[in-house]
Amino acid sequence: MTPLPDSIARSWQLVALSKEVRGKPLTRKVADTPVVLFRGADGRIAALLDRCPHRNFPLSDGRMKNGAVVCPYHGWRFGPDGDCLEVPGCELASGDGARLAASPVAVIERNGGVFVRLKEGQADLPDLGVWGDDDHDHFWWAQGVWRGRALDAIENVLDAFHTNYIHDGIIRRSNRRMPVHLSTNVFETSIEQVIEQPIPDLGWMSRMLEPPRDRSRTRLYAPTTVQARWEGPKGLTLCVSAFFTPVDAGSLRPFARFTTPKGRGPSWLKEAAIRLFLNPVVAQDRRALARQLDGIEAFGGPRFIQGPGDLLGARVAQLYQGQALEPGVEGPFIRTL
Ligand code: FES
Ligand SMILES: [Fe+2]
Structure with a gap:
């Protein structure tokens, strides 16, 4: 089967309606890539690759705590930009937040739709x-x-x-x-x-x-x-x-x-x-x-x-x-x- 062209990952793709992203992390696959959506403490939408950087558990199996998603495996907690905020049982050293971060995905909300872009490319949605x-x-x-x-x-x-x-x-x-x-x-x-x-x-x-x-x-x-x-x-x-x-x-x-x-x-x-x-x-x-x-x-x-x-x-x-x-x-x- 013909694989998807790179243009898909480089353009804004609608993955969910705003109303579908509420209290729980939501997983959506786009261009073969699972993405997890959630809302930060300020209510803004956030998107990360749905893969914990630690042992690759799907983050969408986790729960929300203070606007950040908690991985169910060892409890690492990731904020809207992917930074690791907490490793239970351990003290984080300076620089650990970025070093242990999950991968952020570009995301925008427009007219009640949530759009993600996996790779650098299309600047904005077309003017509809x-x-x-x-x-x-x-x-x-x-x-x-x-x-x-x-x-x-x-x-x-x-x-x-x-x-x-x-x-x-x-x-x-x-x-x-x-x-x-x-x-x-x-x-x-x-x-x-x-x-x-x-x-x-x-x-x-x-x-x-x-x-x-x-x-x-x-x-x-x-x-x-x-x-x-x-x-x-x-x-x-x-x-x-x-x-x-x-x-x-x-x-x-x-x-x-x-x-x-x-x-x-x-x-x-x-x-x-x-x-x-x-x-x-x-x-x-x-x-x-x-x-x-x-x-x-x-x-x-x-x-x-x-x-x-x-x-x-x-x-x-x-x-x-x-x-x-x-x-x-x-x-x-x-x-x-
Ligand atoms: S796999 Fe996610 S915290 Fe270990
Ligand atoms: Fe038709």
């Missing part, structure tokens, strides 16, 4: 605009760990043509399609697919729930963040900011943050409706990714060809691997969806 603003309602949907490759999940959300098949009847339909205009905007570190269509999709969910639509835009921000926006005559109707965190080469932990304009119904009702109706769609994609990986593994690795609907081509994989693209505008191309 509306996902944090007060004029909109937002909610998070954390998916847990899925079997599948993060790259294939990213391609899945960017790819409209699977919706007529995998989501036949719910989003679009395999036996009734409509002409749309597809265009592609290419930037150095992101790529955007724009679909312009006069009416909502022909599946029942789209027809029942979707307000009038002019276009949808789905944009990959390298390496693993995708934002999808649906726009009607009055502007944005729905925005989904999705984070496809690679756990290892064959599994991922997806998160999505849903953003809607304030005013159309109470936010809890919108959240309940979106979760209820999208649940079967998400389950279909989840199963598809697992089966796709079955197909890839059965033959010892991926071997893809690009079809006439794959307008983004290999560029999704290039961004995932941290390569820069040649900026440009392509299309519109007419296809039926």
